[in-house]
Amino acid sequence: MKSLLKTQDLVSYIGPYTILQGVDVEVGFGEAVVILGRNGAGKTTFLRTIMGLVQTRSGILELDGKNLVGMPPYEIQKLGIGYVPEHYGTFDLLTVEENLRLAMWKEDADSKARLNYVLDLFPDLKLAYKRNSKTLSGGQRQMLSIGRALVNKNKILLIDEPSKGLAPVIIERVALALNEIKKETTVLLVEQNFALACAVGERFYIINEGKTVENGSVKDLIKDKELQAKHLGI
Numbered sequence: 197m198k199s200l201l202k203t204q205d206l207v208s209y210i211g212p213y214t215i216l217q218g219v220d221v222e223v224g225f226g227e228a229v230v231i232l233g234r235n236g237a238g239k240t241t242f243l244r245t246i247m248g249l250v251q252t253r254s255g256i257l258e259l260d261g262k263n264l265v266g267m268p269p270y271e272i273q274k275l276g277i278g279y280v281p282e283h284y285g286t287f288d289l290l291t292v293e294e295n296l297r298l299a300m301w302k303e304d305a306d307s308k309a310r311l312n313y314v315l316d317l318f319p320d321l322k323l324a325y326k327r328n329s330k331t332l333s334g335g336q337r338q339m340l341s342i343g344r345a346l347v348n349k350n351k352i353l354l355i356d357e358p359s360k361g362l363a364p365v366i367i368e369r370v371a372l373a374l375n376e377i378k379k380e381t382t383v384l385l386v387e388q389n390f391a392l393a394c395a396v397g398e399r400f401y402i403i404n405e406g407k408t409v410e411n412g413s414v415k416d417l418i419k420d421k422e423l424q425a426k427h428l429g430i
């Protein structure tokens with residue numbers, strides 16, 4: 197497996213607080229990897245550290261062999277990392293179309309094709325295309341937030357808890373969409389919803405108190421009730 201994203205002993209901090217205290221994660225080209233862990237474990241901080249929004253103190257952080265440490269977020273994004281933040285990354289005052297077009301690095305034949313891909317993936321967005329995004333439901337906003345990351349040609353998509361606050365039937369639709377997306381793109385998903393994590397992820401890592409403590413195949417995790425109870429409270 198050729199490694200696309202790699203962290204080793206990654207330590208990061210916010211002001212006086214050291215939040216990540218040793219995260220070792222490797223994501224291969226084409227993989228779908230899920231990050232699990234309890235509330236406050238450091239999952240969001242991990243994605244924010246990758247994006248350069250949280251400062252790295254030490255350790256390795258590489259995309260496709262290129263060192264990301266110290267690079268500003270806009271450059272990291274341009275290397276081909278799509279980031280879907282926790283609690284949606286959409287602009288309420290803009291229409292669906294404006295949200296999607298504003299996210300594009302450029303508008304050419306390629307990005308138009310990707311925009312059509314997003315609208316086919318999420319027909320709700322096609323129907324609401326000219327509507328103000330403030331009028332969208334939570335699920336539709338999550339779709340728009342994912343769509344904003346998909347309009348660019350990314351190497352990897354980082355998605356932070358897309359199920360949060362959504363009804364089970366909507367979570368199922370998000371799962372279907374993520375299963376489509378992972379056919380095209382490498383995915384690193386942070387998710388506390390165990391069913392969604394298992395439906396999408398092939399391999400998993402568990403973060404606990406800022407450190408990666410376990411990893412393996414999702415198939416094995418589904419059978420390992422002890423591990424689930426220990427770190428996930430299932």
Ligand SMILES: Nc1ncnc2c1ncn2[C@@H]1O[C@H](COP(=O)(O)OP(=O)(O)O)[C@@H](O)[C@H]1O
Pocket residue numbers: 210213215233234235236237238239240241242
């Ligand atoms: N801006 C911040 N200032 C201080 N501590 C923070 C900040 N953001 C997050 N933390 C702390 O970092 C830890 C990890 O948070 P987070 O990455 O959001 O966890 P998760 O996404 O796994 O629920 C928590 O203890 C949280 O309180």
Ligand SMILES: [Mg+2]
Pocket residue numbers: 239240241282357
């Ligand atoms: Mg979080």
